[in-house]
Amino acid sequence: MKATRLESDLLGAREIPSEAYWGVHTLRAVENFPISGVTIGHYRSLIRGLGFVKEASATANLRLGVLSAEIAEPIIKASVEVRNGKFDDQFVVDAIQGGAGTSTNMNANEVICNRALEIAGYEKGEFEHIHPLNHVNASQSTNDVYPTAIRVSMIIEIGALLEELAYLRSTIDDKAKEFSEVLKMGRTQLQDAVPMTLGQEFAAWSQTLSEDEGRLREMVPLLSEINLGGTAIGTKLNTPSGYSQLVTEVLSDICEHPFSPAVNLIEATSDTGVFVSVSSTFKRLATKMSKISNDLRLLSSGPRAGINEINLPARQAGSSIMPGKVNPVIPEAVNEVAFTVIGNDLIVTMAAEAGQLQLNAFEPIIARSLMMSVVYLRQSCHILAKFCISGIAANVEHLMFTVENSIGLATALAPKLGYEKTSLIAKHAEKMNLSVREAVMDLGLMTEDEFNALLGDVRRLTGQD
Numbered sequence: 417m418k419a420t421r422l423e424s425d426l427l428g429a430r431e432i433p434s435e436a437y438w439g440v441h442t443l444r445a446v447e448n449f450p451i452s453g454v455t456i457g458h459y460r461s462l463i464r465g466l467g468f469v470k471e472a473s474a475t476a477n478l479r480l481g482v483l484s485a486e487i488a489e490p491i492i493k494a495s496v497e498v499r500n501g502k503f504d505d506q507f508v509v510d511a512i513q514g515g516a517g518t519s520t521n522m523n524a525n526e527v528i529c530n531r532a533l534e535i536a537g538y539e540k541g542e543f544e545h546i547h548p549l550n551h552v553n554a555s556q557s558t559n560d561v562y563p564t565a566i567r568v569s570m571i572i573e574i575g576a577l578l579e580e581l582a583y584l585r586s587t588i589d590d591k592a593k594e595f596s597e598v599l600k601m602g603r604t605q606l607q608d609a610v611p612m613t614l615g616q617e618f619a620a621w622s623q624t625l626s627e628d629e630g631r632l633r634e635m636v637p638l639l640s641e642i643n644l645g646g647t648a649i650g651t652k653l654n655t656p657s658g659y660s661q662l663v664t665e666v667l668s669d670i671c672e673h674p675f676s677p678a679v680n681l682i683e684a685t686s687d688t689g690v691f692v693s694v695s696s697t698f699k700r701l702a703t704k705m706s707k708i709s710n711d712l713r714l715l716s717s718g719p720r721a722g723i724n725e726i727n728l729p730a731r732q733a734g735s736s737i738m739p740g741k742v743n744p745v746i747p748e749a750v751n752e753v754a755f756t757v758i759g760n761d762l763i764v765t766m767a768a769e770a771g772q773l774q775l776n777a778f779e780p781i782i783a784r785s786l787m788m789s790v791v792y793l794r795q796s797c798h799i800l801a802k803f804c805i806s807g808i809a810a811n812v813e814h815l816m817f818t819v820e821n822s823i824g825l826a827t828a829l830a831p832k833l834g835y836e837k838t839s840l841i842a843k844h845a846e847k848m849n850l851s852v853r854e855a856v857m858d859l860g861l862m863t864e865d866e867f868n869a870l871l872g873d874v875r876r877l878t879g880q881d
Contacts, residue, residue: 421541434590437506437540437550439526445519446647452784455566456520457507457697459787462663465568466524469501469561470552472667474819477554480656487551490532501525511784516777517562524561525552526581555655555663557647559685559775564667567639567782569695572675573790574632574639580797581629581701585622592618593810600725600815608824609875614725621708628701635694639673642667643684649774650682663769686774688768691786698789705796709747710806716744725815729807744792745805753792760785803820819874825852828870828877829862836863 427512430440455780456462471492478488497503506527529548538545547553553561596615601608622691644667645660648652652660660677668675677685718724734743763785767778773787776782817840821827823842829852830838845855856862871877 421539423770432541433846436768437503437527437530438508438523439530439541439549442519442526442606444507445509445513445515445522445840449513449519449700451510451512454511454784455520455830456507456511457504457521459569459784459791460501460504460512461569461572462783462787463501463504463524464499464572465508465565466520466561467495467497467528468568468667468671470524470528471495471499471670472644472663473554473556473561474552476659476663476667477671479662480659482554482656482659483551486536488544489545490535491528491552493535494528494531497531497578498524498528503531511787514777514779515780516558516775517779517783518558520551520780521558521561522529522558523783525549528552555647555659556643558648559648560643560646560681562779562783564642565690566645566691566779566786567642568667568671569783570639570786570790571636571671573787573794574636576646577790577794578629578632580794580801581625581632584797584801584805585625585629588618588622588625588729589804591805592616592622596880598810598812598815599816599819599878601824608822610824610827611822611874613878613880614665616880617711618879621711624704624708625701628704631697635690635697638690638693640673641678641690642675643676643678643681644675645677646681646685651770652681652682668875682774686712686771686776688771688779688782691764691782693802695761695782695789697787698793699761701793702754702757702789703792705800706751709750709754709800712747712808713744725811725818728804729810731803733839744804746799750796750800753796756792757789760789760822809881821851823852825871825874826855826875829856832870833861844853 417432420592421434422429425440425444427444432439432443451768463861466713472493474483474488474495480484506733508521513519525548529543529546529552532546532552533540533542536546560760592615594615595618596613598614599611600614600617602612603609606806613864619692640665643650644663645655647655660681664675664677715723715725716728722788728744728746731745732743764782767782768776769780770776823845826838826845829841841852841861842856844850844859845852848855848858851857853867856867857864
């Protein structure tokens, strides 16, 4: 039998595995919420955020005389180890949990406390020396610790997402330059429109993603306003004078990021509007990435019986029954991520709306949804750039053939001949299977020289200097 230690809470005593850093409160939560099978320890940046908050709180409590150095210093050291990832496997509470995040905060308090006890030379569970609630959680409540940790984690994750998004844009930009002279037909509503270059198509994708880089950066200042020090409902109950300002300053120092106390701590404790904004920004990016993936799948469709303008790099066999078939698996995966992020945005919206009075009890599902979305988006940017965009090749001859034979070229004749005559040319070309040039000559509407003046160089129709 494994060795255990006995811990008690208001419901009674329970045996805890001796090697576990978590304790009785965490055990209750594990038993109560066997839901997703995904623990909070799976989300590295959330645990990192908790470590930062607990370190800042212990430091502020030390400076204000709430904790002695003998108690605060081991807590600070343990918190640093937690935020550095040493105890991720000890954060075992399910990501979906009731209690507004209390189980997550309890899990953090117990892990940090038991590690602090070891650092101080004691055994796990000897809470008479360092206590998870009286000391690790001093001057705090789940209701200010948890939302602050979520904000810290989102700032970390948005930074990582921006790096991968920049990598994706750079990869697209490289292709835009490579394909800058490759002519093709643009399409509207999947029908031939007017000429453009393949490079222009890629450059447009890069620009649309650039806009979302700006939106993501706008979220960071909003996330930087925190309610730490507000405790239960924002009234600062059980905190010493000056704690809220000091703990915010300490958190800013150790995170190397400027945080500020919320203007109204009661409002900040009950309102989750910033998470709605962040989620909406993730959804916007996901929508655009999915649209780009749709375009990639369409442009590479075929290869013999589809559009076949570009070739995506082959990543794996595409069929268990059709030998040689290769599927656009990377864009498809990005599509699936987009569907997930869009669904998560609805979850965040509903959870934010469901808040009541001085607290939103549903922040755990908000946190899980945001974490899932941002991590999925970050990884999608990476695989789309590395495994798909970087290896795309253009079918140049086929593209030129479609340009030369497209009826869409007739659009350039409209200013000279008018809409009605140009429509006649398009209809005649389609009916007789002629090129636009051949249709014009066949109808006798222009001379060769007049036609060449307008359509002799198709490249100028792309609008490029």
